[in-house]
Amino acid sequence: MHATPAPARPGDVYFFGTCLLDLFLPEAGLDAMTLLEREGVRVHFPQAQSCCGQPAFTSGQPGEAREVARSQLGLFDQPWPIVVPSGSCGGMIKHHWPTLFAGDADEARACAVAGRVVEFADFLLNVLRIELRDQGKPTKVAVHTSCSARREMNTHVHGWALVDQLAQVERVVHDHESECCGFGGVFSLRHPDISGAMVSDKSAALQDSGAVEFVTADGGCLLNINGKLAHDGKAFRGKHLASFLLERTGGKA
Amino acid sequence: MSTHPITVHPARSFKANSHDAVNDPHLRKSFRGAMDFLMAKRAAQFPDHNELEALRSLGETVRQRCLAKLPQLLEKLEAQLTANGVKVHWAETPEEANAIIHGLIAARNGKLAVKGKSMVSEETELNHYLEAHGVQAVESDMGEYIVQLAGEKPSHIIMPAIHKTKAQIATLFHDNIPAAPYTEDVDELIQLGRNALRGMYLKADVGISGVNFAVAETGTLCLVENEGNGRMCTTVPDMHIAITGIEKVVEKLSDVIPLYSILPRSATGQAITTYFNMISRPRQPGEKDGPREVHLVLLDNGRSQAYADEQLRKTLQCIRCGACMNHCPVYSRIGGHAYGTVYPGPIGKIISPHMLGLNDTQDLPTASSLCGACGEVCPVRIPIPEMLMRLREEAARDPEEKVPHPLAGQGAAYSPQLARVWSLWRTVYSRPALYRAFSWLATRLRVFTPRRQLGWTVHRTPLTPAKQSLHELVRQRQSSR
Numbered sequence: 001m002h003a004t005p006a007p008a009r010p011g012d013v014y015f016f017g018t019c020l021l022d023l024f025l026p027e028a029g030l031d032a033m034t035l036l037e038r039e040g041v042r043v044h045f046p047q048a049q050s051c052c053g054q055p056a057f058t059s060g061q062p063g064e065a066r067e068v069a070r071s072q073l074g075l076f077d078q079p080w081p082i083v084v085p086s087g088s089c090g091g092m093i094k095h096h097w098p099t100l101f102a103g104d105a106d107e108a109r110a111c112a113v114a115g116r117v118v119e120f121a122d123f124l125l126n127v128l129r130i131e132l133r134d135q136g137k138p139t140k141v142a143v144h145t146s147c148s149a150r151r152e153m154n155t156h157v158h159g160w161a162l163v164d165q166l167a168q169v170e171r172v173v174h175d176h177e178s179e180c181c182g183f184g185g186v187f188s189l190r191h192p193d194i195s196g197a198m199v200s201d202k203s204a205a206l207q208d209s210g211a212v213e214f215v216t217a218d219g220g221c222l223l224n225i226n227g228k229l230a231h232d233g234k235a236f237r238g239k240h241l242a243s244f245l246l247e248r249t250g251g252k253a
Numbered sequence: 254m255s256t257h258p259i260t261v262h263p264a265r266s267f268k269a270n271s272h273d274a275v276n277d278p279h280l281r282k283s284f285r286g287a288m289d290f291l292m293a294k295r296a297a298q299f300p301d302h303n304e305l306e307a308l309r310s311l312g313e314t315v316r317q318r319c320l321a322k323l324p325q326l327l328e329k330l331e332a333q334l335t336a337n338g339v340k341v342h343w344a345e346t347p348e349e350a351n352a353i354i355h356g357l358i359a360a361r362n363g364k365l366a367v368k369g370k371s372m373v374s375e376e377t378e379l380n381h382y383l384e385a386h387g388v389q390a391v392e393s394d395m396g397e398y399i400v401q402l403a404g405e406k407p408s409h410i411i412m413p414a415i416h417k418t419k420a421q422i423a424t425l426f427h428d429n430i431p432a433a434p435y436t437e438d439v440d441e442l443i444q445l446g447r448n449a450l451r452g453m454y455l456k457a458d459v460g461i462s463g464v465n466f467a468v469a470e471t472g473t474l475c476l477v478e479n480e481g482n483g484r485m486c487t488t489v490p491d492m493h494i495a496i497t498g499i500e501k502v503v504e505k506l507s508d509v510i511p512l513y514s515i516l517p518r519s520a521t522g523q524a525i526t527t528y529f530n531m532i533s534r535p536r537q538p539g540e541k542d543g544p545r546e547v548h549l550v551l552l553d554n555g556r557s558q559a560y561a562d563e564q565l566r567k568t569l570q571c572i573r574c575g576a577c578m579n580h581c582p583v584y585s586r587i588g589g590h591a592y593g594t595v596y597p598g599p600i601g602k603i604i605s606p607h608m609l610g611l612n613d614t615q616d617l618p619t620a621s622s623l624c625g626a627c628g629e630v631c632p633v634r635i636p637i638p639e640m641l642m643r644l645r646e647e648a649a650r651d652p653e654e655k656v657p658h659p660l661a662g663q664g665a666a667y668s669p670q671l672a673r674v675w676s677l678w679r680t681v682y683s684r685p686a687l688y689r690a691f692s693w694l695a696t697r698l699r700v701f702t703p704r705r706q707l708g709w710t711v712h713r714t715p716l717t718p719a720k721q722s723l724h725e726l727v728r729q730r731q732s733s734r
Contacts, residue, residue, distance in 0.1 A: 017723045019682070023692060024716060026723035030730070045727045048685035056675055058623055060645030060666075064679040071683035147624035180582045184622025191268070191620050192708030197275040197586045198622070199712060227713030 009128060012042045014075075014082040016117075018089045019051035020219035021240075028219065028240035032085040032120055035246050039128045043083075046075035054092040057100065059186045066100050069093075073109045081127065082113065085120040085242055086218050087149015093117045095152050119149065121158035121217050121241060134166040135250040142174045142211035144181060144202070144225065144238065146218035159217055159241055166248050174209035176201070183224035199228040207236050214238040267616040270591035280416065280588050287415050288578075288585040294522020295576060295630070311511045313634040316570040319503045323560065326469040326502045327551070333472030337534040339547045347377035350552045354379060354461070354494055355386050357548055361492060363388060363458030367450075369476070369483035370394035371463030372410050372573060373496050373552055375595045376608065379461070390461070391453050393482035395446050402429050408589030410596060411520050411575040416588055450482070460486035460544065464497035465572070466512060467549070470505045474549065476530040477516060479523075484530050493532070493544040499551050500560075500569035512572055515632040520574040555607035561658045564643055568603050570633040575600075577627035577637060583620055592617065599627035603640040611648045611662030618644035619666075692722040 013036060021029040033043045049072060053065035076082055084090035094117045101110035124130045143163055149155035156178070163171045182188065182198025203225050206214045216222050216238055226237055246252045274280055299305040319326060331341045344350035350373075358366060366383060368374065368390055380390040380401070392401040396413040400406065402425050407413030414422070419437045426442060427435040430449045436442060454460075462483055466475040474495050476483045487493045503509060517523040536543035559565045578584040578598025589597035594605040594614065602617040618641045627637040649671070650656070652664025681691050695702075695718045702717045709716060721729075 017727075022723040023695060023718045026719045026721060026726050029723040030726050033727070045724075047689075047724055047728070049724075050682040050685070050688045053682075056678065058642060058645070059675070060642065060647070060649035061675045062646060064675045067679050068682045071685075147622070147626070151625040151629055180622045180624035180626070182582070182622060184624070187619065187622045189706075189708040191271065191616075192711040193268070193272045193275045194583055194586060194620060195622070195708070196712035197281070198582055201586075223716060224713065227709070227716070230714040231710075231712055 010041065010081055012044060012078065012080045013123075014078075014080055015043050015045045016049055016052075016072075016082055016084045016089070016093075017045065018084065018086045018219060019055075020223065021085060022050075024223055025219050025240060028222075028243050029085060031240065031246045031252065032083075032242035034251055035124065035242055036083065036128075038251060039124075039130060041128070044078075044080070048075055052089045052092040052097075053100070054089060054096075055185055057092065057096060058184075062100060066104070069097055069100060069110065070106055073106055073113055076113055076116070080116070081123065082117045083120055083123050084117055085240070086220070087119050087121075087146050087153045087155040088218055088220060090117050090119040091148045091152035119153045119155050119158070119217070121155055121162055122153065124245075125158045125161055130162070130165075132162065132165040132245060132249050134168045134248050136166070136168055136248045138168045138170070139213075140170045140172050140211045141244070142172050142177075142206050142209045142214040143241075144174075144177070144206065144214055144216040144221055146183075146216065146221045147180045149218055150178065155217060159215070162241065162245060163215065166245075169248065172209045172211045174211070174214075175205040177205075181221045181225050183220045185220065188224060196228075199224055203228045203232070203234070203236075206238070207234065213244075215241045215244045217241040267591065267593055267620065270593060271587045271620070274587035274591040281586060283416065283418065284585050284588045287412070288580070291412075291522060291579040295519060295579070296522075298518035298522050298524065308511065308515050309632055309634050312515050312572070312632050313570065315503065315508045315511055316572070316633045317567075319508065320500065320560070320566060320569055322504065323500070323502065326504055327499060329469040330467055330472060330502050333469060334549060335472075337472045339472065339474075339534060339549055342548060342550045343553075344550055345553045347552070347554055350377045350496060350550050350554075351379055351382040353550055354496065355383060355388065357492065357494055357546075358383070358388050358459050359386075361458055363492070365453070365457045366390040366459045366461050367453045367457035367486050367490065368392050368394075368397070369460070369462035369478065369486040370397050370413075371461065371496055372407075372595065373463055373498055374461065375407060376554055377496070377552065379496070391450070391457075393450050393453065393480075393486055394478070395443060395480060395482075398446055398450065399425060402426075406590065406595070408597065409575060409578060410573055410598075410600075416590070454485045454489040457486075457490045459492040459494060460488075460490040461494050461496065462487050464495050464501055464549070465516070466509050467497060467502045468504075468506050468509060469502055472533060473506065474532040475509055475513070476532065477513065477526050477528075478530070479521075479527045481528055484528055487530060487532055488543050491544055492546040492548070493535075494548045494550065495532070496550040496552060499553055499556050500571075512633075516572055516574050519576040519630065519632040555604075555609075555661070558658075558660060559604070559607045562660075565607075565640065565660075567635050568607070568640055570635050571600055571604070572633055573600075574632055576630045576632065580626040580630045582622070582624060582626065599637045599641075600635075603635075603637060603644065606644055606647075606660065606662070611644070611660060611665035613662070615648045615662070615665040618642075618648065689724065692718075692724065696721055696725070 017029040053069040057065035097114045101107040145156035181202040182195040188195040399414040408416040465477045584598040606614045648666035
């Protein structure tokens with residue numbers, strides 16, 4: 001656990017949208033970019049970006065992961081922070097690229113990129129020192145944090161702090177809040193019974209928490225839990241933290 | 254050497270086992286409750302986060318130093334124990350260990366062995382072997398005794414009968430212990446068990462135990478326990494045979510202190526165990542009790558394979574506290590039996606492949622969301638998620654590929670088709686033009702997205718691409734400004 005130091009407020013940032021948001025939740029990515037721009041930051045989205053390599057990395061295919069990661073190394077030439085709207089993808093780059101490239105000709109480049117990665121919520125809170133002005137009606141939300149975001153990026157604390165800035169929003173704690181939702185990438189495909197049991201418990205805990213909806217800063221968890229809720233015919237849903245914050249602060253119709 | 258076959262526990266049926274387990278509401282509820290209880294107990298032992306982290310670092314350092322010197326420490330241990338009058342035996346396989354132990358008992362014409370808790374003896378299926386060779390082995394740890402009466406296997410490494418209800422134990426005792434009344438009162442049940450076991454210590458020809466720490470410097474076998482049965486097993490019968498894995502050796506007596514200080518706190522949430530036994534020698538002239546013969550059997554059983562690889566060696570840092578399973582969202586949903594291996598939970602997933610080979614265990618390393626809860630609580634900082642990923646890599650590796658330290662069963666999960674899928678994935682995701690074409694197609698053909706997507710759609714609605722990718726939305730936004 002470490003406190004993130006407050007660096008100087010940058011004028012420009014790169015935005016690494018992640019492959020899941022790109023194809024399945026693009027609105028969340030756009031909302032995150034809008035929030036950053038509203039804070040006066042110029043947001044650069046390299047069009048040649050695709051994925052951090054995590055799906056292959058966690059599937060025992062580090063070679064394939066490395067080649068995808070390598071194709072991203074040249075996209076961030078300027079010394080700007082790289083904002084990632086997902087704790088697990090951010091953690092992959094920040095903490096696992098250095099290992100993935102250890103001894104490789106591109107090790108230094110990979111480490112340089114890794115060193116500039118900041119998770120979205122962390123960036124809003126600790127770099128931009130955002131002050132959110134809540135314009136919504138009173139509501140209650142639960143926060144789910146992805147496990148790698150929690151353990152590698154300390155993101156749960158950032159998510160809580162941001163939601164807690166909203167005057168009309170009551171943040172409720174759900175049962176076993178720190179527990180995994182059962183996503184785990186390929187795990188959810190290979191072990192549907194166990195993953196299903198985990199997401200079933202997670203979605204029940206979120207619904208029983210008294211919250212009207214839940215928020216999370218990770219696309220994988222969001223797709224997993226919302227997919228389960230929809231499968232079970234429930235009306236309860238979650239949304240990406242970026243979309244929720246933008247909505248609450250009048251940035252979204 | 255005996256040819257008696259060891260029944261390995263093939264984990265090939267892991268998926269079927271876990272399917273049954275998650276659909277058993279009683280099992281789900283009881284493991285969830287038990288694990289919640291143990292997590293709370295552990296948390297209460299470590300109120301100061303910084304102190305905990307310092308202790309974990311110390312534990313890690315001690316274990317890594319001892320492992321770095323393992324070959325020398327094992328020689329030192331043997332020399333020191335021999336000088337103390339303890340006979341040391343080396344076993345590469347479970348079969349060898351069983352044959353050694355049976356040979357020692359047979360030499361005394363022994364018929365009854367009373368056992369303290371030993372997971373290594375579970376590895377070798379010692380009870381089964383002895384039974385087949387005319388020696389009765391009675392478990393004396395209450396949990397192990399229950400499991401043995403039920404004809405089952407431990408479902409947790411430190412709480413073997415955690416899957417049993419009070420009612421089940423009451424029935425078991427009522428049916429198996431002469432004149433035992435049916436009672437669900439825990440104190441009464443424990444007393445019934447104790448009374449049944451008490452006479453065994455006096456009758457037994459041999460006591461068998463595990464070892465928590467084997468100290469090279471002094472030739473001391475340390476045994477951590479709560480019930481006093483370990484002390485009885487190692488002092489009352491005329492012969493004591495200890496069995497343990499080669500990784501349990503520590504360099505100095507002072508190394509035991511940091512490890513023992515974090516072990517019970519991580520395991521059961523106890524500040525300290527009720528008993529801590531230090532065994533250094535057989536009964537000396539003039540002493541009134543203690544075994545006349547003490548033996549130590551050191552078992553390899555795949556540990557050398559883990560040891561040979563610098564990264565996988567960390568697996569051997571384990572001090573068998575079980576905290577990783579207590580905190581594991583997978584273990585707490587399927588329980589210990591579903592794994593089909595002696596060691597369940599996260600530690601089982603990373604150690605079993607060395608004992609049984611990846612062919613029989615390839616489903617274990619993948620059965621994790623890599624949430625990291627195990628690594629976070631491990632008192633000796635084993636990076637369990639990293640080990641899981643590495644084992645996935647070895648299972649997916651081409652079986653023909655030459656590597657410095659090949660694992661048994663390398664390539665167990667290798668399939669040319671799967672390799673091609675990943676290669677295709679890499680091609681698409683590393684070439685911007687291809688990725689752009691792929692995401693355009695995926696979004697435009699979204700109505701044709703398969704409704705069944707492997708395991709995903711068993712519990713979830715299908716993943717369907719959005720109408721436009723983020724790349725595309727960003728381009729549109731820029732051009733509209």
